[in-house]
Amino acid sequence: MSGHTAPSLLLNDEQKMLSKTAHEFVRKRAPAARLRTFRDRKDEVGFSREIWKEMAQLGWLGLQIPHEYDGLGLGFFDLCIVLEESGRELMPEPFVSTLLLGAQALLLGGTGAQKKALLAGVAAGEKLVSVAYEERGSRDFRHVETVARASDDGFEITGEKIQVLDGHLVDAIIVSAATGGGAPTLFLVDSNAKGVTTTQQFRIDGQSSAIVRFENVAVALDSVVGELGKGAALLQTVFDRAAVGLAAHMLGASEQALADTLAYLKEREQFDVPIGSFQALQHRAVALYTEIALLRSVVLAAARVIDEQPEEVPRFACLAKALASETFLHVAKEAIQMHGGIGVTDEHDIGLYIKRAQATYMTFGEPSQHRRRWAELHGY
Amino acid sequence: MSDLNIFREEARAWIRENAPRSLWGTSGSGPFEGYWGGSKDLEADPDILGWRDRGIEKGWTAPSWPKEYGGGGLSVAHEQIIHEELKAIGVPRPIAGQGLAMFGPVLLQYGNDEQRAEHLPKIARGEVRWCQGYSEPNAGSDLANLQLRAERDGDEFVLNGQKVWTSHAHLSDWIYCLARTNPKAPKKQMGISILLADLGTPGITVRRIDLISGYSPFCETFFDDARVPAKNLVGELDEGWTIAKAILGHERSSIGRSIARQPGSAEREVVARARKHLGVGHGPIPDPLLRDEVAGLGMLEEAFHLTLARIEQSSKSGTPGPEGSISKIVGSELKQKRFELGMKVAGILGLGWEGPGFDDDDLEYTRDWLRSRATTIEGGSSEIQKNIVSKRVLGLPEGKK
Numbered sequence: 087m088s089g090h091t092a093p094s095l096l097l098n099d100e101q102k103m104l105s106k107t108a109h110e111f112v113r114k115r116a117p118a119a120r121l122r123t124f125r126d127r128k129d130e131v132g133f134s135r136e137i138w139k140e141m142a143q144l145g146w147l148g149l150q151i152p153h154e155y156d157g158l159g160l161g162f163f164d165l166c167i168v169l170e171e172s173g174r175e176l177m178p179e180p181f182v183s184t185l186l187l188g189a190q191a192l193l194l195g196g197t198g199a200q201k202k203a204l205l206a207g208v209a210a211g212e213k214l215v216s217v218a219y220e221e222r223g224s225r226d227f228r229h230v231e232t233v234a235r236a237s238d239d240g241f242e243i244t245g246e247k248i249q250v251l252d253g254h255l256v257d258a259i260i261v262s263a264a265t266g267g268g269a270p271t272l273f274l275v276d277s278n279a280k281g282v283t284t285t286q287q288f289r290i291d292g293q294s295s296a297i298v299r300f301e302n303v304a305v306a307l308d309s310v311v312g313e314l315g316k317g318a319a320l321l322q323t324v325f326d327r328a329a330v331g332l333a334a335h336m337l338g339a340s341e342q343a344l345a346d347t348l349a350y351l352k353e354r355e356q357f358d359v360p361i362g363s364f365q366a367l368q369h370r371a372v373a374l375y376t377e378i379a380l381l382r383s384v385v386l387a388a389a390r391v392i393d394e395q396p397e398e399v400p401r402f403a404c405l406a407k408a409l410a411s412e413t414f415l416h417v418a419k420e421a422i423q424m425h426g427g428i429g430v431t432d433e434h435d436i437g438l439y440i441k442r443a444q445a446t447y448m449t450f451g452e453p454s455q456h457r458r459r460w461a462e463l464h465g466y
Numbered sequence: 467m468s469d470l471n472i473f474r475e476e477a478r479a480w481i482r483e484n485a486p487r488s489l490w491g492t493s494g495s496g497p498f499e500g501y502w503g504g505s506k507d508l509e510a511d512p513d514i515l516g517w518r519d520r521g522i523e524k525g526w527t528a529p530s531w532p533k534e535y536g537g538g539g540l541s542v543a544h545e546q547i548i549h550e551e552l553k554a555i556g557v558p559r560p561i562a563g564q565g566l567a568m569f570g571p572v573l574l575q576y577g578n579d580e581q582r583a584e585h586l587p588k589i590a591r592g593e594v595r596w597c598q599g600y601s602e603p604n605a606g607s608d609l610a611n612l613q614l615r616a617e618r619d620g621d622e623f624v625l626n627g628q629k630v631w632t633s634h635a636h637l638s639d640w641i642y643c644l645a646r647t648n649p650k651a652p653k654k655q656m657g658i659s660i661l662l663a664d665l666g667t668p669g670i671t672v673r674r675i676d677l678i679s680g681y682s683p684f685c686e687t688f689f690d691d692a693r694v695p696a697k698n699l700v701g702e703l704d705e706g707w708t709i710a711k712a713i714l715g716h717e718r719s720s721i722g723r724s725i726a727r728q729p730g731s732a733e734r735e736v737v738a739r740a741r742k743h744l745g746v747g748h749g750p751i752p753d754p755l756l757r758d759e760v761a762g763l764g765m766l767e768e769a770f771h772l773t774l775a776r777i778e779q780s781s782k783s784g785t786p787g788p789e790g791s792i793s794k795i796v797g798s799e800l801k802q803k804r805f806e807l808g809m810k811v812a813g814i815l816g817l818g819w820e821g822p823g824f825d826d827d828d829l830e831y832t833r834d835w836l837r838s839r840a841t842t843i844e845g846g847s848s849e850i851q852k853n854i855v856s857k858r859v860l861g862l863p864e865g866k867k
Contacts, residue, residue: 092775348860363865368856369849375860376792383772405765457761458754464764466737466751 093390095383101167108146108171115140118175118435121292130286131255132294133178141168142211147185151193155205161393162327166334166385173338176442178292180214181335182449183251186328188215191260191272194327195312195320200274204258214256217272218247218298219321227262227325228318230270232300234263240306241265243273243281246299253296254284261300262317270317274309275300291445292438326403329450330388333410336446337385340378340410340417343439347371347421354426367424374420377413384409401463408456411447418443473544477551484520485557486513493558494727495549497567497720500558504595506637518592521560528566528590531574535582536590546778556728564633565589565596567720568713569642576660576701576709585640585662597665598717599629599643599687600710607850609644610654610707614689616645616661621696623647623661625669625689631844635672635685640664648704660706662698669693679836680819714846721845722774722793725801729771732804733764739831740811756811763803770796791851791859798841798848805835 097105116137124132141147150165151157158164165185172181189208192201192215207213219227232245243263253259256277262270275282281303284296312320348371351362361367388402418440422429425436447453488511493499501507501514509515521527524538529545531537538545552559559566570589573582588594605612614627629643641663651657663670669692674682701709737760740751751757774793808831809816816832818824842848856862 092772092779094779095772095776096779348862351862359865360863362862365853365865368860368862368865369852371860371862372795372852372855375855376795379792380766380769380773380796383776384769386776387772405768408765409769454758457758457765460765461750461757461761464733464737464761465748466740466757466760 093387093394095386095390097167101164104164105167105171107144108168109174111141111144112171112175112177116172116175116177116179118438121176121178121438122432124178125288125292128288132292133180137177138179139211141179142209147211148209150185151189151205151209155201155209157205157209161389162330163386163389163393166331166389169331169334170338170341170385173335173340174342176292176339176438178294180216180252180255180294182293182328182332183216183253183256184208184214186331187217187251187324188256188258188260190327191215191217191311191320191324194323195272196274197308197311199308200311207257213258214252215258215260216250216252216256217321217324218250218253218259218261220247220249222246222248227321228270230262230264232261232263234265234271234273234305236266237304240304240309241273243275243300243303243305246297248297249287249289249295250284250298252294253298254286255294255296259298260311261298262321263300265315267315269315270321271314272311272317272320273305274311275303275305279303279305289445290441292441293445323399325450326399327392329403329407329456330385330392330399332446332450333381333385333406334389336410336414336443337378337381339439339442339446340374340381340414343414343417343421343436344371344374344378346436347374347424350425361424370420370424374417377409377416381406381409381413401460404451404456404460404463407450408453408460411453411456415440415443415447470543470547474547474551477544477548478554480524481548481551481557482555484517484524485552485555486517488513489517489557491556493552493556494724494731495553495556495558496562496724496726497559498562498564498724499727500562501560501592502563502595502634502637503561503565503592504637504639505593506639507595517557518560522591525590527559527561527592528570528586531570531586531590535574535586537586553728561590561592563595564598564638565594568598568716569596571716572642572709572713573700575712580697581662581700594639595634595637596640596642597632597635597638597685598713599632599641599663601631602628603630607847609710610658612644612646612658614643614645615649616647616659616694618647618696619693622693623696623699625661625663625692625694627689629687629689630675630684632672632685632687633683635665635687636674638665641670641687642700644706644710647706651704655707657704658706658710659703660700660709661694662700663689663692663694667692667694677837678839679833681833681837717845718791718794718851721841722797725797725841726771726774730764730767732767732800733760736760736763736804736807736811739808743812743815759807759810763800763807766796766800766803770800791846791854794845795848795851795855801841802838805831805838809835 145158146168148157149160150162153159204213204215221231223231234241234243259275259277260272261275262272265271281301283299287295289295352360354361384406388406391398391402421436428434429436501509526538526548529538529540529548530542533539602612616623616625643661644658645661646657647659648657669690671688673686675684676682815828818829
């Protein structure tokens with residue numbers, strides 16, 4: 087902490103109610119077992135549009151979206167409460183693509199017209215927006231092969247993005263492409279624009295994604311999001327927020343994987359006693375509990391900092407994402423081990439957690455990248 | 467502004483006005499850091515003694531104790547604010563130690579009026595220093611196995627046996643100890659009582675224990691027909707175990723918090739040592755693996771401080787719950803990691819025990835590294851803490867130990 091008092095890490099009464107309601111909704115309406123169903127039928131959507139719509143009606147998609155765009159105008163902290171609960175059942179609904187990438191990019195860099203065109207639709211659950219930044223040839227979002235060549239009245243974008251979250255389903259895509267000098271610029275592209283083609287991809291974690299190809303896609307000058315040539319800096323600020331939001335999701339997932347494991351330790355008997363009476367397992371369960379307790383503090387602080395101390399966001403984003411990645415993957419591995427044989431069967435839900443853990447670990451920076459940036463921010 | 471915010475302003479102003487400049491930045495302001503008082507620790511620094519006196523005058527050596535016992539008569543929330551404001555500028559509490567952090571709260575809760583009136587004001591004024599008599603040679607993790615005998619004889623108890631790991635007994639005036647008053651009780655947790663003894667009592671002797679670090683903060687305390695007045699029994703006869711567990715709760719959360727020091731200080735310390743020993747000036751640490759480890763330490767430290775803050779913010783009652791066990795587990799591991807990394811960056815220059823060729827800071831650091839091996843053992847080992855969390859928080863069934 088650079089300040090002498092920690093940010094408030096408590097939920098107010100309304101937030102506690104939101105957490106409780108979201109918890110009940112997710113557990114009842116969106117069980118993790120859905121992931122298997124979507125996968126087995128190669129579902130084109132990969133999530134439930136009905137559930138998304140219902141969450142919009144409950145006000146949850148517009149929690150952080152300002153009043154002028156029909157949102158509730160609350161904070162990122164409030165959004166994180168719902169994201170945490172979404173993690174419990176590994177919900178594949180488009181939280182990351184639309185609320186954490188698309189909406190944040192628009193909020194941080196979008197023009198008035200861009201925000202007006204999309205944010206109200208996002209809050210209403212009617213519009214999906216994603217950010218296309220991953221490429222086959224580069225693991226650094228600052229270096230892009232996709233190019234945007236200046237044309238008479240704008241730009242022409244050509245290139246290929248991979249694993250664009252919900253890329254085949256979204257209404258608009260914010261794509262990073264190199265402009266003069268090779269520095270990336272972000273462009274808002276209509277998914278139906280001529281030259282945009284998508285191919286659905288299937289990942290281990292059941293998160294919908296697609297290869298998105300751009301072939302001489304013509305965009306107007308006013309489609310630039312943020313400033314020309316400053317796409318990398320804008321993306322970094324978007325990723326900082328997205329990393330915190332994803333960390334909240336990972337916190338919920340870790341909590342649930344541990345809760346399921348504890349229930350199993352109490353119920354499964356071997357040698358005529360519950361296996362949870364063995365100290366070798368008890369101490370490992372406590373280690374997971376402790377890691378999650380630390381992660382909860384960090385996620386709450388990072389979410390609060392986004393609303394209240396913008397200058398501290400990079401540090402807290404690194405902290406939250408690094409810890410969330412290590413913790414969730416550790417919990418998921420231990421959860422399988424403690425479930426024994428049943429834990430490695432496709433039939434049991436606990437195995438779904440390690441798949442999401444691996445996918446989220448690799449998203450918005452691996453822990454070692456966050457530690458390197460943390461060290462840089464701390465001057466060493 | 468809320469009352470607490472107004473109070474924070476007042477506390478900040480008073481502390482900054484009254485704390486001597488020489489003490490700023492010298493402490494993490496934890497309950498065990500600083501001057502412990504008593505009749506045997508002959509502190510000479512006028513700033514430390516002056517700060518003690520200002521604290522006593524204000525009632526802020528024990529802010530949440532009733533005024534009649536030398537406290538400040540404030541709420542736990544107010545007390546927390548005072549401690550936060552001390553920590554903000556790194557000033558130690560006016561008086562620290564076992565009496566204020568552990569024994570006092572227990573006496574407030576379980577003692578009788580006479581005991582409170584006799585002992586609490588002397589603690590709040592730093593006149594009497596207390597130590598704790600818990601562990602014995604055959605009662606470590608299995609504390610309830612303790613054997614110190616206390617037999618009633620008229621209006622006295624006669625004590626026979628031995629305590630071990632009595633911290634700073636050689637500098638203390640009084641000891642509060644667990645003694646077996648009924649050896650025939652059906653369970654070993656029964657028949658234990660809490661007794662208070664003046665260490666000057668004939669029959670009590672104290673011997674210091676040398677540790678691997680070369681330091682001797684702990685003692686053995688022997689009782690050989692030592693006679694203690696019966697009024698020194700705290701709580702009910704034979705029912706001291708419940709109180710003992712409450713004291714351990716305070717101890718765990720206090721140890722966790724006292725390890726905390728200033729946020730970011732462990733990271734800064736290791737970075738400073740890396741720069742000193744690797745000769746890299748103010749640039750980045752050149753070895754990326756080492757830098758990764760240091761950043762990992764810094765992140766753990768930050769997460770730990772945020773967790774302490776969360777526990778404090780949510781514990782309105784001020785009674786430490788099982789979270790104290792978590793803070794002790796994490797805090798002690800953090801402390802060990804910090805010293806391990808600090809030793810790693812020093813290379814062979816961290817190998818000095820004493821004498822030429824080593825600088826004083828490095829010699830002290832090495833001793834502190836050795837001392838840090840005890841943090842996961844003292845105050846209930848990490849394994850015992852994990853047993854507690856497993857049972858009380860996770861609800862896992864008790865098994866064979």
